[in-house]
Every structure is written in structure tokens, then in C-alpha cells.
Amino acid sequence: GMNNALDTIGKIKTKLLSTIGQTAAAKAKTQTEITTLQAQMKSFADAATFSGSNYLSVTSNAANGGVQSDAKIVSSFNRSSSGAISLGTIDINLESTKLFDS
Structure with missing residues (x-):
């Protein structure tokens, strides 16, 4: 892409x-x-697409019709010594990644 x-x-x-x-x-x-x-x-x-979402071609003005203006992507999976799982995320500002907004 x-x-x-x-x-x-x-x-x-x-x-x-x-x-x-x-x-x-x-x-x-x-x-x-x-x-x-x-x-x-x-x-x-x-x-x-990345994990089912398109961050290059979005429809930001449609309610529930496109990717929201900000998104979170899972960046890490951690398991502690007790077995507890935690996920790390990074924030993506789609204003800086989108090529098209229809």
C-alpha cells in the first residue's frame, strides 16, 4: 500500500x-x-489494511462508517511470572497517516 x-x-x-x-x-x-x-x-x-483496518483511505465524517480519527494498535504482549497477561498499545493519529478521506 x-x-x-x-x-x-x-x-x-x-x-x-x-x-x-x-x-x-x-x-x-x-x-x-x-x-x-x-x-x-x-x-x-x-x-x-492492517489487522482489518485501513489507515490510508478513511471516511472520517461518517458516523461508524470509517476509521475514527485516532486508533490504537497492539504493540506488545506480556505475560508476568504469575501468568497475568497485559497488552501494550501505541496510538495512531490518522490525520498523519491517511492519504484519502472520502
Whole structure:
């Protein structure tokens, strides 16, 4: 998911830089190609999940329709000498990880 998105961003950057000094027709063609790359990136983000949740493509304004603005991920499993189990978690701020919010 994220690696594919980063590769696609690199392709978009290259295409943008190649249009400097080009004709309007060439720029329009490049924009069409970039629009296609953006759709691919959305597809990558929609397919990316971690433990059943998608942190790249979210629907934050839908009540119970998407991932909440903050999430917790289990980061550790501990068992004490007495056998008691505890889980450690890390907080994820989806504002810093999401690529798309529909």
C-alpha cells in the first residue's frame, strides 16, 4: 500500500517536472496521465489494511462508517511470572497517516 503510493508519487513528480516549458497540449496529456496515477494511488490506499483496518483511505465524517480519527494498535504482549497477561498499545493519529478521506 504505502510503498506503491510512494512510487506513484515519484512518478507524478517526474511527470510534473517534465512539463516545464512544454506546450499546452503536452501539459494536458501529462495531466491525463497524472489523473490515471492518482486513481491508481487511491486504489492502492483502498486495498491497504492492517489487522482489518485501513489507515490510508478513511471516511472520517461518517458516523461508524470509517476509521475514527485516532486508533490504537497492539504493540506488545506480556505475560508476568504469575501468568497475568497485559497488552501494550501505541496510538495512531490518522490525520498523519491517511492519504484519502472520502
